[in-house]
Amino acid sequence: MTSAVHLLQYLPPISSTMTPKQRLKPSKPAHNTKLESRRACSSPCLTASSSTTSGRRKGPDDYHATLKALNSKGRFPRKSLGQHYMLNSEINEQLSSAADVGDGDVVLEIGPGTGSLTNVLFSAGAYVIAIEKDPHMAALVSERFADTDRLKVLNEDFLKCHIRSHVLSVLESNKSSDLNSGYAKVVANIPFNISTDIVKQLLPMGDIISEVVLLLQALIAVSSLTDLSALVSWSHNS
Numbered sequence: 001m002t003s004a005v006h007l008l009q010y011l012p013p014i015s016s017t018m019t020p021k022q023r024l025k026p027s028k029p030a031h032n033t034k035l036e037s038r039r040a041c042s043s044p045c046l047t048a049s050s051s052t053t054s055g056r057r058k059g060p061d062d063y064h065a066t067l068k069a070l071n072s073k074g075r076f077p078r079k080s081l082g083q084h085y086m087l088n089s090e091i092n093e094q095l096s097s098a099a100d101v102g103d104g105d106v107v108l109e110i111g112p113g114t115g116s117l118t119n120v121l122f123s124a125g126a127y128v129i130a131i132e133k134d135p136h137m138a139a140l141v142s143e144r145f146a147d148t149d150r151l152k153v154l155n156e157d158f159l160k161c162h163i164r165s166h167v168l169s170v171l172e173s174n175k176s177s178d179l180n181s182g183y184a185k186v187v188a189n190i191p192f193n194i195s196t197d198i199v200k201q202l203l204p205m206g207d208i209i210s211e212v213v214l215l216l217q218a219l220i221a222v223s224s225l226t227d228l229s230a231l232v233s234w235s236h237n238s
């Protein structure tokens with residue numbers, strides 16, 4: 001079995017219109033109602049250090065909906081958990097289509113958060129195994145998709161849980177169903193603080209995982225400001 005990085009795509013810079021001052025604003029808890037009335041900007045994510053909203057189209061995962069979902073659990077993005085929530089559904093769709101997610105695919109999502117990417121994966125027809133460390137977010141995503149039988153939420157630390165057995169149990173139990181058996185795919189907007197460890201965990205799993213598409217953080221400026229711009233994907237070939 002060999003595994004190879006087939007594709008390293010850089011997404012276009014997505015917060016280039018923000019001023020350094022905007023980027024460096026200190027964290028504010030989401031329950032601060034002042035947050036909700038701030039002006040729109042082009043940032044696609046709600047992060048531990050962002051206090052601005054996205055000017056993109058409204059939807060179930062836009063800035064206000066995401067804040068509302070977080071508020072419902074008394075939460076705000078935590079840097080220690082790499083929590084930055086995707087507000088741009090187009091980027092989620094790019095992640096899903098880079099892995100060619102389709103009907104019956106089993107997809108492992110690391111850190112579903114509020115479920116914006118999970119929602120896109122469902123729309124593509126996938127069965128999703130979502131591993132979420134934060135118990136509040138695990139509860140939130142379970143409640144959000146309570147009416148589907150195509151989701152298994154595991155409130156676990158991805159770096160400590162037995163991923164292989166979780167994935168294999170879903171692949172095995174679905175052999176006779178209409179799910180594509182044999183291989184799972186990984187599609188995730190991962191917590192950047194543990195990117196390297198996540199990749200290390202996934203690399204030896206080419207026997208059960210066919211595609212990996214991760215949104216990673218890339219350095220974009222000498223001032224050490226960072227942006228979300230790298231989409232890395234690879235396929236395992238036997």
Ligand SMILES: C[S@@+](CC[C@H](N)C(=O)[O-])C[C@H]1O[C@@H](n2cnc3c(N)ncnc32)[C@H](O)[C@@H]1O
Pocket residue numbers: 081082083084085086087110111112113114115116117131132133134137156157158159189190191192194
């Ligand atoms: C970058 S956010 C992405 C959230 C969501 N997928 C999105 O795109 O908006 C990362 C998510 O991973 C979760 N997380 C952090 N560390 C984790 C770990 N070790 N195992 C599983 N989930 C983790 C965070 O709680 C958070 O929900």
